Amino acid sequence: MLKDVLRIIEYKEMLKNNVRKELRARYKGSILGFFWTFLNPLLQLVVYSIVFSTVIRVSVPSYNYTLFLFVGLVPWNFLSASVQQSTTVITSNSNLIKKIYFPRIILPLTITMTNLINMLLTFVIVFIALFISQSYVNVWYVYLPAIIFIETVFVFSITLFVSSLTVYFRDLEHIVGIVLMAWTYLSPVLYPSEYIPSKALGIFKMNPMFSIIESYRDVLLFNRQPDTFGLLYVLMLSFMLLVVGYVVFEKLQRRFAEEI
Amino acid sequence: MDKNNNTRKRILGKIILVFIAILYLLIFMYVTHRYINANRYWDIELASTNLNANLGQVFTVKVNLKNKMYFPVSSNDGYFVSYHILTEDGHMYTFDNERTVFEEIKPGLSREVDVLIKAPNASGKYIIEIDIVKEGEYWFSDRGEKTGLLYLTVQ
Numbered sequence: 001m002l003k004d005v006l007r008i009i010e011y012k013e014m015l016k017n018n019v020r021k022e023l024r025a026r027y028k029g030s031i032l033g034f035f036w037t038f039l040n041p042l043l044q045l046v047v048y049s050i051v052f053s054t055v056i057r058v059s060v061p062s063y064n065y066t067l068f069l070f071v072g073l074v075p076w077n078f079l080s081a082s083v084q085q086s087t088t089v090i091t092s093n094s095n096l097i098k099k100i101y102f103p104r105i106i107l108p109l110t111i112t113m114t115n116l117i118n119m120l121l122t123f124v125i126v127f128i129a130l131f132i133s134q135s136y137v138n139v140w141y142v143y144l145p146a147i148i149f150i151e152t153v154f155v156f157s158i159t160l161f162v163s164s165l166t167v168y169f170r171d172l173e174h175i176v177g178i179v180l181m182a183w184t185y186l187s188p189v190l191y192p193s194e195y196i197p198s199k200a201l202g203i204f205k206m207n208p209m210f211s212i213i214e215s216y217r218d219v220l221l222f223n224r225q226p227d228t229f230g231l232l233y234v235l236m237l238s239f240m241l242l243v244v245g246y247v248v249f250e251k252l253q254r255r256f257a258e259e260i
Numbered sequence: 261m262d263k264n265n266n267t268r269k270r271i272l273g274k275i276i277l278v279f280i281a282i283l284y285l286l287i288f289m290y291v292t293h294r295y296i297n298a299n300r301y302w303d304i305e306l307a308s309t310n311l312n313a314n315l316g317q318v319f320t321v322k323v324n325l326k327n328k329m330y331f332p333v334s335s336n337d338g339y340f341v342s343y344h345i346l347t348e349d350g351h352m353y354t355f356d357n358e359r360t361v362f363e364e365i366k367p368g369l370s371r372e373v374d375v376l377i378k379a380p381n382a383s384g385k386y387i388i389e390i391d392i393v394k395e396g397e398y399w400f401s402d403r404g405e406k407t408g409l410l411y412l413t414v415q
Binding site: 060061062063192193194198199201202205206211217218221222223224225227229230232233236237240 | 284287288291292294295296297298300329330331332367368369403404405
């Protein structure tokens with residue numbers, strides 16, 4: 001495994017080029033181009049904000065709901081976009097896979113890194129919105145790199161499973177869409193975790209995105225220390241998923257060329 | 261000889277790997293337990309958990325309250341510290357008791373509060389459950405929160 005990690009480092013130029021190409025190609029030909037990186041989550045925010053604050057009337061005592069939603073939506077989109085895109089990452093690169101040798105793991109890693117950069121860029125807008133609403137940098141911001149790292153490890157581990165399994169089981173591409181929709185509502189993205197009944201809270205907390213989204217909000221919005229045990233739980237779980245995901249990917253990648 | 265050494269090294273490597281995996285799982289289980297069972301709104305910690313009192317004596321107990329909600333709370337918002345008295349075998353003796361007011365506690369921060377307690381008028385051993393009440397609405401223990409426990413001997 002260590003040998004393979006070193007191999008990825010050898011191919012870091014390819015990874016960089018892939019990420020650059022992905023970021024450029026995504027909005028190629030569109031008039032607003034790269035600005036869609038910011039516009040997409042903002043438009044999504046407008047829709048959710050109108051529906052959930054005006055129609056369904058979700059309220060967050062002492063805080064602006066739109067800002068509350070924005071802080072949760074950005075990390076959620078990182079996971080959602082990465083998982084969704086990873087379903088086709090192998091099949092859409094079939095030419096590359098058939099023609100040249102490179103560590104196949106670069107492909108799901110490209111998806112994760114591209115969406116990570118997208119999230120970091122969108123966070124610029126989040127910071128501006130926080131500044132306007134007079135929520136300034138606090139001491140708990142030291143947790144932010146750790147939270148981003150933990151989420152990245154978790155997202156990458158999931159993309160490993162999804163990208164390799166979809167090659168053999170194409171229905172997964174459609175199943176993933178449904179699972180992601182359910183996962184959105186089962187994570188405290190659109191509502192505060194206080195809405196979850198006490199009896200079900202333990203089950204909800206097992207969802208790694210629960211702790212990740214809560215931690216982002218604790219640091220950026222509520223100016224308080226995130227739940228350390230929650231973050232530790234996600235980190236340890238993510239490492240386990242990463243190891244299993246890597247083993248599964250390595251086993252399945254041997255027959256990628258034949259299957260696609 | 262070399263072959264034997266290599267086999268021995270490989271077995272030792274596997275044993276170490278299994279040991280690390282078991283240790284990792286144990287730590288993971290502990291972390292999960294702490295995380296899943298943590299209180300959602302408050303952490304209630306008592307300075308002392310065993311006390312003696314006279315019949316009907318009124319005394320105070322130092323309680324450290326940590327506000328785990330994302331907004332500041334105080335007694336001005338209708339939150340009070342109170343307690344339930346249980347008999348030694350866990351049966352409810354009195355549910356609704358005196359209230360103690362406290363000043364604002366900001367999100368994620370703690371405050372030490374002197375909680376007023378009146379000992380029962382019958383001698384015996386009791387369990388005092390320190391709880392938070394949102395006056396007129398609910399007790400936090402009814403929402404699944406763990407209470408602070410004080411073992412009281414009344415003579």
